[in-house]
Amino acid sequence: MLTDELADLAVFLAVAEARSFTRAAARLGRSQSALSQTVRRLEERLQLPLLTRTTRSVAPTSIGEQLLEALRPAFCGIEERLAVLGEMRERPAGGLRLTAGRHAAETVLWPAVLRLTERYPDIQVEVSLSSALVDIVSEQFDAGVRLGEQIAKDMIAARIGPDLRMAVVAAPAYFERYGKPEAPHDLTGFRCGNIRLPTAGGVYIWEFEKAGRPLNVHVNGPVTVDDMDLLVTAALHGEVMIMVMEDMVTPFMAQGRLERVLDDWCAPFAGYHLYYSSRRHASSAFVALLEELRRGYRGINVR
Numbered sequence: 001m002l003t004d005e006l007a008d009l010a011v012f013l014a015v016a017e018a019r020s021f022t023r024a025a026a027r028l029g030r031s032q033s034a035l036s037q038t039v040r041r042l043e044e045r046l047q048l049p050l051l052t053r054t055t056r057s058v059a060p061t062s063i064g065e066q067l068l069e070a071l072r073p074a075f076c077g078i079e080e081r082l083a084v085l086g087e088m089r090e091r092p093a094g095g096l097r098l099t100a101g102r103h104a105a106e107t108v109l110w111p112a113v114l115r116l117t118e119r120y121p122d123i124q125v126e127v128s129l130s131s132a133l134v135d136i137v138s139e140q141f142d143a144g145v146r147l148g149e150q151i152a153k154d155m156i157a158a159r160i161g162p163d164l165r166m167a168v169v170a171a172p173a174y175f176e177r178y179g180k181p182e183a184p185h186d187l188t189g190f191r192c193g194n195i196r197l198p199t200a201g202g203v204y205i206w207e208f209e210k211a212g213r214p215l216n217v218h219v220n221g222p223v224t225v226d227d228m229d230l231l232v233t234a235a236l237h238g239e240v241m242i243m244v245m246e247d248m249v250t251p252f253m254a255q256g257r258l259e260r261v262l263d264d265w266c267a268p269f270a271g272y273h274l275y276y277s278s279r280r281h282a283s284s285a286f287v288a289l290l291e292e293l294r295r296g297y298r299g300i301n302v303r
Helices: 002-018 021-028 032-046 062-086 102-119 172-178 184-189 228-236 246-254 284-298
Strands: 051-053 058-060 094-100 123-129 143-147 155-159 166-170 191-195 206-210 213-217 220-225 242-245 259-261 272-277
Touching (some): 002 021, 002 032, 002 051, 002 058, 021 032, 058 062, 094 102, 094 284, 155 284, 191 228, 191 242, 220 228, 228 246, 272 284
Parallel strands (some): 094 123, 191 220
Antiparallel strands (some): 155 272, 166 242, 166 259, 206 213
């Protein structure tokens, strides 16, 4: 029966993630022998080896890894839905620790957090700002917000923001003094502002794309920082040309304080995602946050 198969798959998921029958048994409140028999029954039913067992360790086989990757998001989704049903009988409550870069926090996360805590006064949220790619499991965060392309493969990711674009801008006085680049390759002869990547340690390589053709350019200049807001300030002073998130400079372009170049080379890319471990428990507070972020992304009236 399907019910038995789901129960067996849940046991396999627990053992495979724990890499131990002992730890999985303690988590599920069942005996090691019962779990071992369940996994063997599943392997016999599928006629495929799912776990490699030794006297010291348990690890998924290559086939087991494939099954594990399929089960993680499926069971996580079930947990989330059950938590949503639980909200029908109790108000979401509890604490959440989140990590995000400054731009992601200001544009997507923080507005949702403020709406969430207004709607549910019993939820407390801590947000840590960091541009580094934080390991949320080891750092004990409930979730993080990053661009989809930056998220590790073993994380669950939910889209919470629209597509983004970069913009290459400088002050009018800068262009009067140095001229304007006509193509990305021209940038190597201009004074540019660099941003250092906190995780990799190197500087950001300016990324362009036109008609499906990607192009990366190393730029040089007098300043290197680890914060985009500082780059915008440097550009406003007429010292450098910069490449930052488009929305950060849109008001200054409207005021005529900054001008844009290479617009046709700045293609849209996937926006921010909430990422979290498949091993986390979907608390009512976490589910409420995820729903709030998704409502904001879909443009639904959240008041």
